[in-house]
Amino acid sequence: MQIYHIIKILRRNKKMAVNKVDYEVLTSGVSVYSNQAGALDDVINSLVQMNGQLQDGWTNQTADAFIERFESEYKPALENARDAIQSISDFIQNYMQNRQDDDAQGAAAVRG
Structure with a gap:
């Protein structure tokens, strides 16, 4: 009963991962x-x-300054x-690949 109580407290405090x-x-x-990065690249271009x-069509000092x-x-x-x-897309991709690799290694370890 004590373990149940501890788990309940941890869940309430959101400390369980x-x-x-x-x-x-x-x-x-x-x-x-990735698509949004590409879209922004299109905007820049x-x-x-x-x-x-x-x-x-606009040749004066103001145009040059602009x-x-x-x-x-701005560019x-x-x-x-x-x-x-x-880089956010790349991070998510790398994270996902690492998790899949970890999962495969864990499964292989369980299988022996």
Whole structure:
């Protein structure tokens, strides 16, 4: 009865670890984050292309300052965001692969 009481207290305090991995959800996460990184890359490319068109039709000091600021500040920030989003996808992918490898090793150890 004492063990039951301890387990009940631990559950109430949420100190018991739950170890569940839904690989479909992780696979979906990998895909969503990777796709969004790709979408942001498309946005960056569209903006760069638009800036090329702007430079053809907007030629003054303000235009030069705008393009300079885009290239030095905004584009790198967008690229950093894209890279961060892709790194999340990569992390989930690596985590999932490691968990699958651990599970396979555990199963092999049980089988002997």
